[in-house]
Amino acid sequence: MTGATASNRNGFWVGLFIVLFGVTLFILVSSLSGQREAPLISKEAKLHIASSTTDNIQKVMQFPDSQWQSIENSNFGISPEAHWFKVDIPPKTSADQRLIEVSNATLDYVDVCFVVQTQEHAAILSQIKSGDNVAFNQRAISHDQLVFAVPDSTFTISLYLRVKTQGIIMVPVKLWKEEHYIQFIGSHRIFIGIFYGFMAAMGLINLFLFVTSRNISTLLYAGYVICLSLLLAGSQGLAYRFLWPESILFQKYSSLLFASLMVYFSSSFTAKLLDIKYKFTPLCKFYNAISIA
Numbered sequence: 001m002t003g004a005t006a007s008n009r010n011g012f013w014v015g016l017f018i019v020l021f022g023v024t025l026f027i028l029v030s031s032l033s034g035q036r037e038a039p040l041i042s043k044e045a046k047l048h049i050a051s052s053t054t055d056n057i058q059k060v061m062q063f064p065d066s067q068w069q070s071i072e073n074s075n076f077g078i079s080p081e082a083h084w085f086k087v088d089i090p091p092k093t094s095a096d097q098r099l100i101e102v103s104n105a106t107l108d109y110v111d112v113c114f115v116v117q118t119q120e121h122a123a124i125l126s127q128i129k130s131g132d133n134v135a136f137n138q139r140a141i142s143h144d145q146l147v148f149a150v151p152d153s154t155f156t157i158s159l160y161l162r163v164k165t166q167g168i169i170m171v172p173v174k175l176w177k178e179e180h181y182i183q184f185i186g187s188h189r190i191f192i193g194i195f196y197g198f199m200a201a202m203g204l205i206n207l208f209l210f211v212t213s214r215n216i217s218t219l220l221y222a223g224y225v226i227c228l229s230l231l232l233a234g235s236q237g238l239a240y241r242f243l244w245p246e247s248i249l250f251q252k253y254s255s256l257l258f259a260s261l262m263v264y265f266s267s268s269f270t271a272k273l274l275d276i277k278y279k280f281t282p283l284c285k286f287y288n289a290i291s292i293a
Helices: 003-034 178-213 216-235 238-242 248-274 281-292
Strands: 046-049 075-078 083-089 098-102 109-117 122-130 146-149 157-164 168-170 173-177
Touching: 083 173, 098 178, 122 146, 173 178, 178 216, 216 238, 216 248, 238 248, 248 281
Parallel strands: none
Antiparallel strands: 046 083, 075 168, 083 157, 098 146, 098 173, 109 122, 109 157
């Protein structure tokens, strides 16, 4: 092994360690920030899985309690049916604006309806359509997460949430005071910015190394870092907000695209780095199969 080759490989391992450190930092920051988030109100909600004949807010509002079931968590697996959630929001007790946040930016359709029940009748205060299948500039609040303003009312408000998506139906719903949400987002964005800046620097450095050295491994590594960053940004709604806000179709399939490309680049990079093409042919075929798949 020449000195240049050994130096390149050592550089790759250092780079790999840095990326793993960056991902660990991202998970740690997300975990720590989650401890300061508003509590979930999803666990206080009730669920109704709608058929095509009852998938209508006017009908859902008339359901008796017997047609609603209590829920224990925010994950409901994969289902083609629309899921309706109902939860009561207590009357407003201060001048602070309140916000509802659905902390899953990958849901296809999220329809929100705020209803106030008086002694005479139920009145719809506001209806909002959102989700991945709605253009970003049509969102009620321009935010990477799904955020909705709670109408002012001296009565208890019933929140009706309709969710339909091709992926996993995970619906974590939080109730915020606007001031607390702004404070949370301000501190959280600092760490998120550091993480993505870190990943962008790693990708650009390896692209520069490829241009100067023509070493294909640096290109594969840069592709892995970039696809991992775009996958995370897409799942958080950041990419939809800043990179392709007008492309509903691309947002719909971006996670699948970048996840597949990430596996391709990572498997190809690993095979190239370990030089298994000549040293361990069966393992090389395995990595090639993963890349093709």
